[in-house]
Amino acid sequence: MLNPEGKPESAAETAAPAKKHGSDLEIARAAHLRPIRDVAARLDVPEEALYPFGHHIGKIEDWYLQQIEDRPDGKLILVTAITPTPAGEGKTTMTIGLGDGLNRIGARTAMCIREPSLGPCFGMKGGAAGGGYAQVVPMETINLHFTGDFHAITAAHNLLAAMLDNHMHWGNAQDIDPRRVAWRRVLDMNDRALRRMVIGLGGPTEGVPREDGFDITVASEVMAIFCLAKNFDDLHERLGAMVIGYRRDKSPVYARDIEAPGAMSVLLQQAFNPNLVQTLENNPAFVHGGPFANIAHGCNTVRATRAALKLSDYVVTEAGFGADLGAEKFFDIKCRKAGLNPSAAVVVATVRALKMHGGVDKADLGKPNVEAVRAGAVNLGRHIENLRKFGVPLVVGINRFGTDTEEELQAVVDYCAAQGVEAYVCTHWADGSAGSEAIAARVRELADGETTSRFAPLYSEELSVEDKIRKIASELYRAGDVVLSDAARAEIRRLTKLGYGNLPVCMAKTQYSFSSDPALRGAPEGHTLEVREVRLSAGAGFIVVVCGSIMTMPGLPKVPAANAMYVNENGQIENLS
Template sequence: MREFKTDIEIARAAQKKPIQEIGAKLGIPAEQLVPYGHDKAKVSAEFIRSLGDRPDGKLILVTAINPTPAGEGKTTTTVGLVDGLNRIGKNAMVCIREPSLGPCFGVKGGAAGGGYAQVVPMEDINLHFTGDFHAITSAHNLLSALIDNHIHWGNEQGIDSRRVSWRRVLDMNDRALRDIVCSLGGPANGYPRESGFDITVASEVMAILCLAADLADLERRLGDIIIGYRRDKSPVFARDIKADGAMTVLLKDAMQPNLVQTLENNPAFVHGGPFANIAHGCNSVIATKTALKLADYVVTEAGFGADLGAEKFFDIKCRKAGLNPAAAVIVATVRALKMNGGVSKEDLGVENVEALTRGCANLGRHIANVRRFGVPVVVAINHFTSDTDAEVAAVKDYAAGEGVDAIICRHWADGGAGIEELARRVADLAASGQAAFKPLYPDTMPLMEKIEAVASKIYHAAEVTADKAVRDQLAQWEAQGYGHLPVCMAKTQYSFSTDPTLRGAPEGHVVHVREVRLSAGAGFVVAITGEIMTMPGLPRSPAAERISLNEQGYIEGLF
């Protein structure tokens, strides 16, 4: 039995291989890697272009039940599964998102896995990494500066300063910046107006980088960004104020996928990081498509529960990138299922099969939802030491009743060796030919009907309500040629409903769409429901209070 170590202690003790060796496992020549130190590198655009004629590997999605404070371990399972697949002789790699500094210093922690199923270097990945988020922040705020500068110097495009929709961003939770008044101090500082900040992972530039196929597509999409409106309500695009070229220059290196490794020295792309409750929650298309050319099995994740992350992975990322997932894994824990069954966090260590069985309704809903997309499913029970045999058996019995396997996974404690059974089942599912992927709705469906389709079929809502102004706005966008776009639902991650306290599998609730936003560059329409904030705040006791350097100069408190 191993002694207990923290995630950062485990990561620090890792026997990492030089990044050129990791690249060689994928057939990437050393000269096609742009190294950032010894243990991370970017893959050159030239090499990526050379892969076009290669066949694609099998794409595996890891998703989860609705998150609870009890924890589910989706990223940990994603990383562990790749180690497990490699242990059973498969050529597999992982594609996950880059962590945001906001949650890292807030309450959620980092996003590099945990225990003995991590990607490393854990500290770098969770902090500045290769600078991608800084580049995205800079490109976004360059556009903000160019907008105000354009208005200041005569406003050739006739931008109505009251209708500038482009805000600023910062990769930090800072509630004081949600709503601001800028350009105060007289004529030399511009025209005063109301504005605000969002967190970088909510930026449309982040979504664009994660959906762009290459630099040319990136520049086109950046030019398509709507930055505001004229007095006649006609849209003004980023290209109208000549911002797209310089923004692309700032993002040139950020577009290249980041190569790192797992604790077991298997290859990993960690690239891009849009939030899943307010954006589409998937790593970059370019990383995923490159990985599919380099490995036989590519395991990726989508943020939060399947009602948000998986739905957007299927309806936005796969639809737009032409991806065809071969199988999906739904991660659940006994603790989280008990919480969905009404058990308080303080009592989760006590066996309660009855509450667990009630909570399994949440798992059942996610199983049905993923199957709706034509993708075969297996359940991963992420093991905790407090789980009892009776509780594990209850989850397996419930899943069997839904026609799927539920497999106990001990990757957190044992790495790839603890998840081999799941790896074999996933490989079998992916090779079975059962997958017949199809999006939830067609491109031709009107925007409001797309919103209603997600709400009724995925959330099991009885009704979608929206003010006339919202419906009129959707109709106007359709008239302008944006009706073919998918919808990106901004909703709480904690429930199928818009009420974060409503756990389990609620039915018959009402989804109210209070606002819609057009992300013309990213290529989707955002429907905002409930109390979703695009700039989070820090909790009463943020993780930042416990992060520091020790006497040896090592980081402590990062998790």
């Protein structure tokens, strides 16, 4: 969008609040938000195609998404990161900062990120709307109930659970074996007490007694389908293809067998349309869908990504946690299934996180330690090596903290140069788009290079399930061996016999290490990857491989973030960030 003088609008010229650093919440509250119709107009979306949720949030209508399907795609840019640490990396902040930077230099850009889950918001991680002067707003609304998408997904998932139990109660025409029900319930909150339970107690009128449990909503197969479906018909078909249990003869029972997809679609209809918001600099951002990358596939919806690609020249998106998780699934699951062709990638690192990978305790991260940075840089190097396997050109973005020294930052730049990769020190947290101009210019050059991206998934779908697991474990995790439990081996054999052996695998693994042991930081090699369990997500189109002690229903930490939250005397939420 051009200002009256014919120059691209930017934070420095139009929208950013005066630079006075405070908390993310204080910065967000000081933002000058524009009506959502004006933000949509930057993408030439007509007002009649926008369904507003208040003044600053809107959904793009389905009829308009169908209308633009034949337009050419813009360039897709992935933002991923090193292995996360408690020190922080700022992947979402980089995604927003880079998108703002591209808009600042005149590149028509939209951002695509995931919706935050209430579990980590009230647990340990906090909000997921970016930080500093690289945020999407209204931050509080986005971090809480937003447009109700997660509630719709939770309701649709649990409606299926209720219909399944109701079917068994009223005669069980499908002859479902209560011991082989595969459909758990979900809740968008961390609650370890719900992991395992017995339901249906109390006599004949209270249902069929059986073992059950809850996952967090972001691990739901309905969430995965919501994020991978290309259109509403595809969503409905995928919902029907979900395997919810097995008959006494061990044949699979699908959601369509108990006539559930229609009602589930009713609950998901409005939620399925992408959400449009804005950055602090009034640039357009789609926030839609939100599977975790450690227990699910970790990417925003295909629908939002495809809409953004039709409406802008460049699209910056992120994939959860480190590149061994989110980026791998972005390439091997999302891009493969949706026919997406990424043009460039950015790997996010921080000096603080590299120090932790180099053996420094969190309490000592403020002290200069160039040697620890160099020691921890092997983790960054491993992610660089891994991303190259997918054929996508990349750069490194260093999120600068106030405690970083010039020597430490230069150590990272020098390390990357030795790996043949350019690294850029970015200050968008403090400076908005002015702090990401340099990396934005280079990313645009990479994305525009017609012959530089030779994207290809890591493995062929024709490989066996076990060979796919071993391929990821050996080439990306550098595992020396993979040990599958007897139950996992048996399930792989059964799923292969049922015809699901050609599906990609979705690794559920700790985000804190390349291994299945969260204590192994840096770049461990020769470790053993332990596969505990295998789960089919037939509607989503992948097989979940559960490694180590990872849980699909997280628990709260000893001191959860919820302890510090409250509504102040002015009706404002405090400590939500």
